[in-house]
Amino acid sequence: MMYGQLCTEFYDADKNFSPNDEVSFYLQMFSKNDLILExxxxxxxxxxxxxxxxxxxxxxxxxxxxxxxxxxxAKSLNLIPILIESNIEDIFLPEKYDGIIIPLGSLQLFYPREVAFNVLQIFKNHLKPNGKLIMDLFIPWDALYKDNEEEFNTREIKTSDGSIIKSTHHNKANKYEQIISCENNYKKYINNKLTMEEKENMHICWYYRYEVELILEKYGYHNIQCVERFLNGETYMTFIAENS
Ligand SMILES: C[S@@+](CC[C@H](N)C(=O)[O-])C[C@H]1O[C@@H](n2cnc3c(N)ncnc32)[C@H](O)[C@@H]1O
Known part of the structure; x- marks a missing residue:
């Protein structure tokens, strides 16, 4: 399972909302008449x-x-977003979009990588002619420089209700396959008492700049640009590509 209850609580306490510069980037890319899918x-x-x-x-x-x-x-800010619960691999939506955006490397969660390629085709099917695909991808440079490709780390965060969530992460990188296998564990403590535990397994694939450009071309995107951006404490390559 990925992104269960504890992972969500941890994520929200850790990341909360996008900073202004991330938001203004998308305001430059789109107008208020555009329909966008995230x-x-x-x-x-x-x-x-x-x-x-x-x-x-x-x-x-x-x-x-x-x-x-x-x-x-959203409700606490008087907003009612249009949300669909689905695997991306299964979507077949009635609308076509002016833009599809996938921030912070989420495309890298599709595993094996053929699933990501299929998803790029699905996105293309949901874009209007000349609609834009914008995606941030990262390269785990730390994993590349280590001799030992295995890594353990722990984190701890206080959530808005005052409880503590401790997470442990066991990552194994395969530099030749460009994949990290992650075993994550989340434990929630209220008044120092363990109240909930959650395990999570996921894979993160990585892609290099020119590889991404070739893949996007293969799936029929054009006018491909890549810009380097610093988001959420990490460097990302942001790809902007257009549907034909
Ligand atoms: C890193 S979070 C990104 C959330 C958000 N885009 C952001 O910028 O904070 C990745 C999200 O992808 C979702 N996800 C992972 N695999 C998915 C799939 N196959 N179909 C739909 N959603 C998926 C997870 O549930 C999670 O909410």
Whole structure:
């Protein structure tokens, strides 16, 4: 399972909402008449500030916990977002979009990578002619430089209700396959008492710049640009590509 209840609580406490510069980037890319789709919108970290800024954006995610949090966080700001609960691999939506955005490397969660390629085709089918695909991808440079490709780390965060969530992460990178296998564990403590535990397994694939450009070309995107951006404490390559 990915992005369950504890992971969602951790994510929201850790990331909350997008900063202004991330929001203004999308305001430069789109106008208020455009219809935008955010696949893998999660708990609305970016979707909610974009709605607040006046963009017309729909979200899709397959995590109940993330979507519930998105609805709740939006409601507290008097917003009712249009959200669809679905696997991205299964979508066949009635609308075509002016833009599809996938921030912070979410496309890298599709595994094996053929699933990501299929998803790029699905996105193309949902874009209007000349509609834009915008996606941030990252390269895990730390994993590349280590001799030992295995890594353990722990984190701890205080949530808005005062409880503590401790997470442990066991990552194994395969540099030749460009994949990290992650085993994550979340434990929630209220008044020092363990109240809930959640395990999560996921894979993160990575892609290099010119590889991405070739893949996008293969799937019929054109006018491909890549810009380097610093988001959420990491460097990302943001690809902007157009449907034909
Ligand atoms: C890193 S979070 C990103 C959330 C949001 N886009 C943001 O910028 O904060 C990745 C999201 O992808 C969702 N997800 C992962 N695999 C998915 C799939 N196959 N179909 C739909 N959503 C998926 C997860 O539930 C999670 O909410």
């Amino acid at each position: 696949p893998m919108c999660g708990s609305g970290r970016l979707l909610i500030p974009l709605l607040q800024a006046g963009l017309n954006i729909h979200g899709i995610d397959n995590s109940k916990a993330m979507l519930e949090s998105c609805k709740k966080r």
